[in-house]
Amino acid sequence: MTDDDAAAHRVTCRLGALLDARGLTLVQLAALTGVTVANLSVLKNDRARAVRFSTLTVICDALDCQPGDLFQVAPERWPASGRSA
Numbered sequence: 001m002t003d004d005d006a007a008a009h010r011v012t013c014r015l016g017a018l019l020d021a022r023g024l025t026l027v028q029l030a031a032l033t034g035v036t037v038a039n040l041s042v043l044k045n046d047r048a049r050a051v052r053f054s055t056l057t058v059i060c061d062a063l064d065c066q067p068g069d070l071f072q073v074a075p076e077r078w079p080a081s082g083r084s085a
Contacts, residue, residue, distance in 0.1 A: 010074040015044040018063050018070065033058040 019029060026044065030037045035055055042048050043059075056067055063070075 010076065011071055012046055012074055013043050013048065014070055014072060015040070015059075018065060019044075022063060024063075029059070029062060032062040035059065 019025065024032075026037050026040045029035070030040055033040075033055075035058060039055070040059075043051065056070070059070065060067060
């Protein structure tokens with residue numbers, strides 16, 4: 001992912017925190033969902049460019065969560081000389 005790609009959105013994935021809270025590893029989640037460890041790692045490390053609804057559904061089912069628990073939108077950062085409130 002380039003810096004331009006990272007700047008294009010502020011959506012971050014909370015998969016790591018949800019796994020920690022449930023005492024699960026990526027390998028265990030992969031076994032529960034059928035999603036590869038590699039794909040889960042991409043998601044966990046905020047390198048995903050898209051997520052299929054089917055993948056999101058099985059992750060949410062396995063973690064007993066909602067999509068909003070899995071993703072958040074980071075606050076917008078204004079340049080120091082940028083816009084005023």
